[in-house]
Amino acid sequence: MNSAEYICFLNGELADSVSAKDRGFCYGHGLFETIRLTSGIAPLWRYHLSRLSSGAARLGIPIDEQLLDQYCDQLLGACPANGVLKIIVTAGSGGRGYRVDASSSPNYLLQWFPLPSYPLEHWQQGVSLKLCQHRLPSSPNLAGIKHLNRLDQVLARSEWGDDYPEGLMLDQQGNAVEGVSSNLFYCHAGKWWTPSLDQCGVAGVMRQYLLDDLLPRLSIPVQVKTISFEALLSVNELFVCNSVMGAWPVVSLENRASWIVGERTKQIQTELQRALSCFG
Numbered sequence: 612m613n614s615a616e617y618i619c620f621l622n623g624e625l626a627d628s629v630s631a632k633d634r635g636f637c638y639g640h641g642l643f644e645t646i647r648l649t650s651g652i653a654p655l656w657r658y659h660l661s662r663l664s665s666g667a668a669r670l671g672i673p674i675d676e677q678l679l680d681q682y683c684d685q686l687l688g689a690c691p692a693n694g695v696l697k698i699i700v701t702a703g704s705g706g707r708g709y710r711v712d713a714s715s716s717p718n719y720l721l722q723w724f725p726l727p728s729y730p731l732e733h734w735q736q737g738v739s740l741k742l743c744q745h746r747l748p749s750s751p752n753l754a755g756i757k758h759l760n761r762l763d764q765v766l767a768r769s770e771w772g773d774d775y776p777e778g779l780m781l782d783q784q785g786n787a788v789e790g791v792s793s794n795l796f797y798c799h800a801g802k803w804w805t806p807s808l809d810q811c812g813v814a815g816v817m818r819q820y821l822l823d824d825l826l827p828r829l830s831i832p833v834q835v836k837t838i839s840f841e842a843l844l845s846v847n848e849l850f851v852c853n854s855v856m857g858a859w860p861v862v863s864l865e866n867r868a869s870w871i872v873g874e875r876t877k878q879i880q881t882e883l884q885r886a887l888s889c890f891g
Contacts, residue, residue: 618690618723623682633718635701638709639760641718642666643699644816647726647855649889651692655854658816663700666756672702672717682719690723695855697722699759729856733776734880734891737862737872738851741775743767743791747782747811755814767791777851779864782811787843793851793859794818796833797843798875803833816854821879829882848873850880857890858883 619627635641644659653659660676667674679698686696699722703715745767767780768791778791788806789795794815796805803826808814826833843849849861849870858880860872884891 620721630704632704641701641759646696648694654887655816686721694726695724733859737860738776739863741771741778742865743778743780749810755808757813764791785840788812790851793853797846798848799846807835807837817852844868848876850876
């Protein structure tokens with residue numbers, strides 16, 4: 612199926628719609644993962660599954676991992692070897708009202724899309740960020756989860772067209788939190804940091820892979836810390852990352868600041884490509 616443009620299964624059946632009673636549709640009661648597929652393999656699968664499982668537990672959605680594996684194998688058998696997999700798990704269908712019906716069971720929507728075509732220059736020469744005016748609200752109970760309610764990102768992304776590949780989002784206190792679709796890492800005075808996500812933001816899979824695996828193997832310590840927007844403007848190096856695009860150096864933030872593609876960022880990019888060749 613090399614000419615496929617879109618494939619979708621709902622609970623193991625070919626479908627492209629969900630029930631009007633689905634709680635993901637009605638209330639955003641669900642989660643999703645966006646997964647890069649390369650040569651039939653999802654390189655960061657265990658990180659995606661871990662985030663999905665922990666997020667589901669926090670939202671009270673009882674995921675059946677064996678059933679999910681079965682549905683994933685089904686999709687992989689029907690789609691091309693390269694692309695993007697999207698897994699959506701909702702709390703299922705129920706009647707009107709916020710209370711979850713005890714008899715409802717999760718719905719599993721699995722999709723395949725072609726891989727986005729990113730310019731090589733984003734990786735090599737870096738990108739400019741749009742400073743988003745819409746700010747993330749504080750919500751500690753939902754912080755870090757990739758839940759279905761992404762209205763903050765929708766509003767932020769509506770602020771520009773094609774003139775920027777990514778935007779920077781702040782919280783209500785003016786701290787730098789994340790990109791619209793990515794996480795941030797920055798280097799200052801020879802040390803690496805990434806913003807804390809204990810109040811808002813999405814704990815990205817690539818961010819977790821860098822923190823747990825790649826950077827420790829390089830003996831590069833990273834601290835998680837809240838950083839103000841003003842402090843971010845004075846850092847030495849900055850990059851954004853996610854599990855589809857990899858890592859892109861940031862070279863400017865509108866007309867507020869500019870950076871070079873630093874040697875420390877290049878080292879991380881090189882090691883990322885060496886460990887996972889699809890990200891290069």
